[in-house]
Amino acid sequence: MAPLKVTKILCIGAGYVGGPTCAVIALKCPHITVTIVDLNQARIDAWNSADFKLPIYEPGLEDVVRQCRGRNLFFSTDVEKGIQDAELIFVSVNTPTKKSGVGAGFAADLNYVELATRQIAAVATSSKIVVEKSTVPCRTAESMRTILEANSKPNCRFDILSNPEFLAEGTAISDLFNPDRVLIGSLQTPEGKAACAALKGVYANWVGEERILTVGLWSSELSKLAANAMLAQRISSVNALSAICEATGANIDEVANAVGYDSRVGPKFLKASVGFGGSCFQKDILNLVYLSESLHLPEVAAYWRQVVEMNEYQKRRFSKRVVDTLFNTITGKRIAVLGFAFKADTGDTRESAAITLIRDFQSERALINIYDPQVNEAQIWADLQEASPGIPLESIKKQVTIHKSALEACRDAEAVVIATEWKEFKEIAWEEVYKHMKKPAFVFDGRLLVDAERLGAIGFKVTTIGRSAILV
Numbered sequence: 001m002a003p004l005k006v007t008k009i010l011c012i013g014a015g016y017v018g019g020p021t022c023a024v025i026a027l028k029c030p031h032i033t034v035t036i037v038d039l040n041q042a043r044i045d046a047w048n049s050a051d052f053k054l055p056i057y058e059p060g061l062e063d064v065v066r067q068c069r070g071r072n073l074f075f076s077t078d079v080e081k082g083i084q085d086a087e088l089i090f091v092s093v094n095t096p097t098k099k100s101g102v103g104a105g106f107a108a109d110l111n112y113v114e115l116a117t118r119q120i121a122a123v124a125t126s127s128k129i130v131v132e133k134s135t136v137p138c139r140t141a142e143s144m145r146t147i148l149e150a151n152s153k154p155n156c157r158f159d160i161l162s163n164p165e166f167l168a169e170g171t172a173i174s175d176l177f178n179p180d181r182v183l184i185g186s187l188q189t190p191e192g193k194a195a196c197a198a199l200k201g202v203y204a205n206w207v208g209e210e211r212i213l214t215v216g217l218w219s220s221e222l223s224k225l226a227a228n229a230m231l232a233q234r235i236s237s238v239n240a241l242s243a244i245c246e247a248t249g250a251n252i253d254e255v256a257n258a259v260g261y262d263s264r265v266g267p268k269f270l271k272a273s274v275g276f277g278g279s280c281f282q283k284d285i286l287n288l289v290y291l292s293e294s295l296h297l298p299e300v301a302a303y304w305r306q307v308v309e310m311n312e313y314q315k316r317r318f319s320k321r322v323v324d325t326l327f328n329t330i331t332g333k334r335i336a337v338l339g340f341a342f343k344a345d346t347g348d349t350r351e352s353a354a355i356t357l358i359r360d361f362q363s364e365r366a367l368i369n370i371y372d373p374q375v376n377e378a379q380i381w382a383d384l385q386e387a388s389p390g391i392p393l394e395s396i397k398k399q400v401t402i403h404k405s406a407l408e409a410c411r412d413a414e415a416v417v418i419a420t421e422w423k424e425f426k427e428i429a430w431e432e433v434y435k436h437m438k439k440p441a442f443v444f445d446g447r448l449l450v451d452a453e454r455l456g457a458i459g460f461k462v463t464t465i466g467r468s469a470i471l472v
């Protein structure tokens, strides 16, 4: 069966994945018309804004959108028209952890995927390739196929592919330009293979064939969960070792470097931290835990669950170290938290370790100053409110202040806590910060970011994750 040459693509979901991924497809494939739709009008308005104030911050994204928007890249809320026109549809909607019902706290909430699938079935009047872009549990494509086939019109067939996304926020555009691999899963039928070839043809416009892996549907779905679980496992492993370093005098940077030199281990993703955050790692591991339990594999479930438990322990351990070091109480003390995003180069705050730390400091009745170069105030207040249900925003605002610069946030503080690895925190005028802080002035580096010896020489008392003594 000759593969279809795709000319019209729709993406349902204009979020962190759908937006950048399909903008890059539009850039690299000028012969393809790409439309990205979302139910969220404000989000679509931001993608269409005249001054390119896009709804997500991602280095290089604005440049891509400037080149294609209005040419072969369109953003819209007209989901139905988008479905009717497209030959290939990416489903790139959110799949958060379920908050209630069966599997609450572990299983993925597939409601958005199901609603999008039902809408495709209801509206489509011609055959479509439907591509699962969202991260989903193994065998979700089967449910999508059942829904589509049960609701399809005559002469309308649907082929389902799995094409999980591996981009990391903050480096999304370079990851998309130059991916380690593109993974496409399909049924191993002639129709499935033809659909797979059609999608492969899209990526082949800029990705070398040797990096486009084609596999079975279920392997593709599971590979996405497996990749995230193994990446997060590396961080939890190094964070577990950081606790041993703090207790023994070993230095986690030196240990990670020595271990990473082994080519079988490799140097990447071994940076000890205050804990991993982001919308994916925890959600996807919990999803894997739920899948393992559903398959009656309790030992496998317990193994992966420990990766998340170690991450919680790491956050708790860090907050406690702050309290212990500040003479066992932070009540009424001013603490500057530098960074609110879950990692540098993004404005995304989902599952950010900073939120947990601030909540812990709030419950110790500290006064907290926050500064982040990208996260807007409204987002910070929304996250803090969600983290402390039942506490009115006015009460939170009595304890927490948001500042417009690091210097301002550190003024009159007793301690600075580095929660996100923004490069600008490395380059702050630390001498100036020191002058304006209460003494002794403490720095807690949760990201192995600053030069502890240099700060020590200025006069700071520095506590670094994975290092034992306070440097004076």
Ligand SMILES: NC(=O)c1ccc[n+]([C@@H]2O[C@H](COP(=O)([O-])OP(=O)(O)OC[C@H]3O[C@@H](n4cnc5c(N)ncnc54)[C@H](O)[C@@H]3O)[C@@H](O)[C@H]2O)c1
Binding pocket: 012, 013, 014, 015, 016, 017, 018, 037, 038, 039, 040, 043, 079, 092, 093, 094, 095, 112, 115, 116, 133, 134, 135, 136, 165, 166, 167, 168, 169, 279, 280
């Ligand atoms: N964020 C990442 O870095 C990343 C990376 C790889 C994979 N993923 C996965 O990709 C998926 C999407 O993640 P995201 O971060 O882009 O989520 P997101 O919340 O930023 O975006 C999802 C968008 O889908 C829209 N939506 C939901 N249902 C819809 C419908 N029926 N019709 C139209 N729009 C609809 C929402 O309004 C939202 O704007 C998730 O499964 C996630 O696990 C995320």
Ligand SMILES: O=c1ccn([C@@H]2O[C@H](COP(=O)(O)OP(=O)(O)O[C@H]3O[C@H](CO)[C@@H](O)[C@H](O)[C@H]3O)[C@@H](O)[C@H]2O)c(=O)[nH]1
Binding pocket: 135, 165, 166, 167, 168, 169, 170, 228, 231, 235, 268, 269, 270, 271, 272, 273, 274, 275, 276, 277, 278, 279, 280, 281, 342, 343, 344
């Ligand atoms: O050595 C490291 C590396 C990362 N982190 C932290 O881990 C979290 C996640 O970082 P990263 O993986 O870089 O960002 P994400 O955007 O969450 O990307 C992950 O999750 C995506 C969503 O599934 C996948 O597509 C990506 O491949 C996968 O890296 C962040 O809080 C980082 O600060 C560390 O603490 N130490």
